Amino acid sequence: MYVEGYRMGELNDSIVAVENLNVSFLSDGQRLPVLRDINMEVRKGERVGIVGESGSGKSTLANAIMGLLDSPPAVHESGAIRFKNEKVGPTLKEGGNRFRGRGVSMVFQEPLVSLNPVYTVGFQLMESLSVKDPGVTQKGRRKEALKRIVRTLADMNIENPEGILEKYPHQLSGGMRQRVAIASALLQEPELLIMDEPTTGLDALVQLKIISLIEKIRRETGVSLLIITHDISVAAQLCDRIYVMYAGRVLESGPAEEIIERPMHPYTKTLMSSIP
Numbered sequence: 001m002y003v004e005g006y007r008m009g010e011l012n013d014s015i016v017a018v019e020n021l022n023v024s025f026l027s028d029g030q031r032l033p034v035l036r037d038i039n040m041e042v043r044k045g046e047r048v049g050i051v052g053e054s055g056s057g058k059s060t061l062a063n064a065i066m067g068l069l070d071s072p073p074a075v076h077e078s079g080a081i082r083f084k085n086e087k088v089g090p091t092l093k094e095g096g097n098r099f100r101g102r103g104v105s106m107v108f109q110e111p112l113v114s115l116n117p118v119y120t121v122g123f124q125l126m127e128s129l130s131v132k133d134p135g136v137t138q139k140g141r142r143k144e145a146l147k148r149i150v151r152t153l154a155d156m157n158i159e160n161p162e163g164i165l166e167k168y169p170h171q172l173s174g175g176m177r178q179r180v181a182i183a184s185a186l187l188q189e190p191e192l193l194i195m196d197e198p199t200t201g202l203d204a205l206v207q208l209k210i211i212s213l214i215e216k217i218r219r220e221t222g223v224s225l226l227i228i229t230h231d232i233s234v235a236a237q238l239c240d241r242i243y244v245m246y247a248g249r250v251l252e253s254g255p256a257e258e259i260i261e262r263p264m265h266p267y268t269k270t271l272m273s274s275i276p
């Protein structure tokens with residue numbers, strides 16, 4: 001399959017590729033198709049956006065990539081998910097997240113999925129760090145681990161990072177929780193960071209701060225990004241390449257400036273007109 005002139009999987013710099021993926025949800029004995037023949041790819045260093053209105057299947061796609069769909073109700077009808085050209089899905093792995101510590105981390109749409117409400121921030125960040133480096137929580141290395149956690153929180157522009165380690169997620173503001181969730185994902189040293197609606201539900205000013213934080217992360221770490229958002233202006237600011245989804249399908253894809261300036265599909269044109 002061709003996407004803007006290159007063959008998927010042909011280049012060695014593919015990080016995640018989804019091929020002809022079909023997913024349905026079982027509901028009252030019926031199969032409701034939610035992802036229909038999805039093809040998409042993120043290559044090394046790319047910032048890819050998935051935009052589309054609520055209900056179009058964006059979160060389901062991200063969860064399918066991660067191996068986090070509950071089955072049932074989700075049924076993987078067909079297709080492939082590849083990590084660096086190697087087939088890893090769509091079938092689920094025992095225990096969920098197929099990428100735990102192996103290259104792809106995700107910041108979830110629901111803050112309380114990214115951060116467990118019953119554990120402190122410090123405890124959860126230590127957990128994230130130990131995904132990649134299981135020995136890091138041992139006594140002799142705790143200081144080093146804490147230092148790394150504090151430095152990562154400071155990188156997220158959190159003032160006084162030591163001050164939030166003993167706090168629980170609900171004691172933080174929405175913007176602060178999002179920064180901690182991003183820190184948690186980055187401590188797993190992913191090659192690809194998936195962020196589902198990273199600015200949704202935040203005040204306008206906080207949204208801008210999160211966008212500039214994501215830009216900074218990209219600049220300073222070179223991590224590849226998959227940004228999922230219903231807000232086309234967020235994708236316009238952050239992404240090199242955009243896929244437009246509607247009713248479970250990819251309607252069109254291409255370089256961000258082309259999609260924004262010369263949308264082909266009538267639905268995309270309507271989406272574009274919503275940019276202030």
Ligand code: ADP
Pocket residue numbers: 025026027034052053054055056057058059060061073
């Ligand atoms: P988006 O993230 O674009 O808003 P979702 O992927 O969350 O869309 O949802 C796509 C469709 O799948 C919606 O119609 C939603 O109702 C349905 N859906 C999502 N999760 C489930 C589930 N666990 N069981 C049944 N239907 C679901």
Ligand code: MG
Pocket residue numbers: 058059060109196197
């Ligand atoms: Mg969603």
